[in-house]
Amino acid sequence: xxxxxxxxxxxxxxxxxxxxxxxxxxxxxxxxxxxxxxxxxxxxxxxxxxxxxxxxxxxxxxxxxxxxxxxxxxxxxxxxxxxxxxxxxxxxxxxxxxxxxxxxxxxxxxxxxxxxxxxxxxxxxxxxxxxxxxxxxxxxxxxxxxxxxxxxxxxxxxxxxxxxxxxxxxxxxxxxxxxxxxxxxxxxxxxxxxxxxxxxxxxxxxxxxxxxxxxxxxxxxxxxxxxxxxxxxxxxxxxxxxxxxxxxxxxxxxxxxxxxxxxxxxx
Numbered sequence: 001x002x003x004x005x006x007x008x009x010x011x012x013x014x015x016x017x018x019x020x021x022x023x024x025x026x027x028x029x030x031x032x033x034x035x036x037x038x039x040x041x042x043x044x045x046x047x048x049x050x051x052x053x054x055x056x057x058x059x060x061x062x063x064x065x066x067x068x069x070x071x072x073x074x075x076x077x078x079x080x081x082x083x084x085x086x087x088x089x090x091x092x093x094x095x096x097x098x099x100x101x102x103x104x105x106x107x108x109x110x111x112x113x114x115x116x117x118x119x120x121x122x123x124x125x126x127x128x129x130x131x132x133x134x135x136x137x138x139x140x141x142x143x144x145x146x147x148x149x150x151x152x153x154x155x156x157x158x159x160x161x162x163x164x165x166x167x168x169x170x171x172x173x174x175x176x177x178x179x180x181x182x183x184x185x186x187x188x189x190x191x192x193x194x195x196x197x198x199x200x201x202x203x204x205x206x207x208x209x210x211x212x213x214x215x216x217x218x219x220x221x222x223x224x225x226x227x228x229x230x231x232x233x234x235x236x237x238x239x240x241x242x243x244x245x246x247x248x249x250x251x252x253x254x255x256x257x258x259x260x261x262x263x264x265x266x267x
Contacts, residue, residue: 042192060199063206069261070209071157074164076102076260083253087245094250102257109261156259158183 056064080098084091116129126146131139162180166173190198 056199060203063203064199067202067206070206071161072153072260073213074209075156075160076257079256079259080253083249083256084245087249091245094253098250098254098257101254102260105258106261154184154187158187 077095077099080095081092084094120129126142127139130142158180162172162176162183165179166176172179190201
């Protein structure tokens with residue numbers, strides 16, 4: 001019995017055909033080149049039944065979906081101090097109260113997200129939740145806010161990372177902008193490969209950052225308890241106070257510190 005489709009399809013079940021690799025194989029030179037480029041950028045195409053297997057274990061999911069929050073924490077305190085510096089170093093005691101307000105806001109957001117997960121167990125991003133409860137207009141506003149947040153988080157986090165690296169490698173100071181652009185392109189290419197690949201690549205830096213941060217906090221507490229804290233000496237340049245410590249300055253410091261809470265919620 002002749003089966004003209006046997007070269008491109010195979011029977012999976014009774015009356016069900018599944019395409020073989022030869023069915024979508026490129027035939028011409030240009031098609032082969034474009035297919036190779038697409039596979040390099042996006043990876044191997046997946047069948048519909050394989051998509052359900054594209055899941056992350058919890059330890060990878062934590063590093064993948066919390067990396068933007070952690071990256072923002074890295075410079076949020078610096079922004080608060082930089083803003084308060086306009087009122088003089090005596091205003092630095094307000095860093096902890098402002099940080100406490102930000103932590104409180106973060107707890108409220110976490111509670112809200114947990115309620116959303118219970119209400120939408122199959123998945124509900126900001127756009128879906130806003131559209132079903134508030135309408136299309138608020139949903140589009142939430143989507144626009146998310147897109148803005150994504151762009152700002154990537155650009156600011158990469159710029160802060162490059163700025164943190166260059167003091168250790170002074171020769172890179174002249175190529176800070178190209179280094180930042182290359183870093184963004186690298187992050188983009190890794191994310192285009194899919195969730196599993198990006199989770200594998202970004203897991204190690206995220207956990208290294210966590211260990212380093214917790215180690216720094218533990219070292220600071222230990223040195224303070226043991227009375228071995230360091231003090232800055234030899235500072236002679238006077239600091240010029242440019243703004244009074246008023247409500248507007250405190251609000252600006254709070255807004256700058258809120259960069260530690262990127263509102264990452266999938267569409």
